[in-house]
Amino acid sequence: MRRRIIVLGSTGSIGKNCLDVVRANKNLFKVVGLSAQSNDGELAAQIAEFKPEKVALSNEPSWRRLRSAAPRRVGVLAGDSGPVELVETLKADVVVAAITGGAGLASVFAAVKKGIRVAIANKEPLVMAGGMIMSAAKKHGSTIAPIDSEHSAIWQCLHKERPDRVARLILTASGGPFLGMTKRQLAGVTPAQALRHPRWKMGRKITVDSSTMMNKGLEVIEARWLFDVPAKKIEVVVHPQSIVHSMVEFVDSSVMAQLGLPDMRVPIAYALSAPDRWPSRLRRLSVAEMGRLDFMPPDLKRFPCLSLAYEAVEKGGAAPIRLNAANEVAVEAFLGGRIGYADIPRVIAKTLGRNGPLKIGGLEGIMEADAAARETARGCL
């Protein structure tokens, strides 16, 4: 029987790569649900190819256009609650969470509560509510399968290992496009420059996050929850070639690494197949041609966002929610030309430093803390 799959954020970089994996394994999957924010043209093409039962589109004018263009048999859901409705109303075996930002939180939580596999690229919900998501997954029997290449690597290295035998997780970072820049040069970075990543082709927000190293900070918090390892045991190392996707050091001092060419279809396929593996026609890594691999410590002075993420996870409670919310507000403002590149860490640090309740309870409490932090961050722009 084919597995019934919902792809949330299907018109984005991860969503399209995921549909490519599905296309290559047509006999294994039936796409039942798709969602996007406003790209009705791409979603219409996906409907024609994959014939889902329902789709969701949150932007109202785009939703109107799609509703009149889509075949009658396809349900077209509207509004911000569309992704949650898709998850709650469709029978599915796996949900791919590939929406950008905190907007994906409610749908991730809804999928976890259904006890199905969640292949998760959308790291922000884990940053905001990792403890709650992981304990709900345990309670409802849901598997959270990471798509982020670093977390996929760690997941693979940890397979069948005893948790108490893990000494350290080592997350690799490409270092982004500004690895060699001075602080002064960084201050003049434009949105166009920040959107040119040397190794990965990704959505706009994560591309900027990679350049500031906030992406790595969010990944430290993501790893903390996915693998139940305290942040002080999670180290970041810059590895510009992006061949070693991450490593695990064990108590006997042995280090395991997972390697491969940078292609998101590999970790996406593994998140869907694990613990099995499917044959693929993707390009192979030639170790002999690889030449050298470089590793170096990150420069926290030039890239303060990484330190801010460690600070937030150390504080706990609402601090990671504030970090994430402030980052989303600041990146959007930077891309809109309203603040400079060096203002991104400034806005985050200010929002993080503001007093406010650290304790949070339940999904509603998290949403409230998120909304309050966004308000504070807007005030700091």
Ligand SMILES: NC(=O)c1ccc[n+]([C@@H]2O[C@H](COP(=O)([O-])OP(=O)(O)OC[C@H]3O[C@@H](n4cnc5c(N)ncnc54)[C@H](OP(=O)(O)O)[C@@H]3O)[C@@H](O)[C@H]2O)c1
């Ligand atoms: N790209 C990568 O290689 C990569 C790697 C690891 C992890 N991730 C993570 O995966 C997630 C997606 O990244 P991406 O690069 O694929 O982003 P992206 O290309 O910008 O795609 C985002 C997708 O989510 C939809 N979307 C955006 N905001 C939404 C909202 N408020 N409500 C509902 N849908 C919304 C978009 O719809 P429209 O197209 O209509 O705007 C699109 O389908 C992020 O959390 C990122 O950190 C990405």
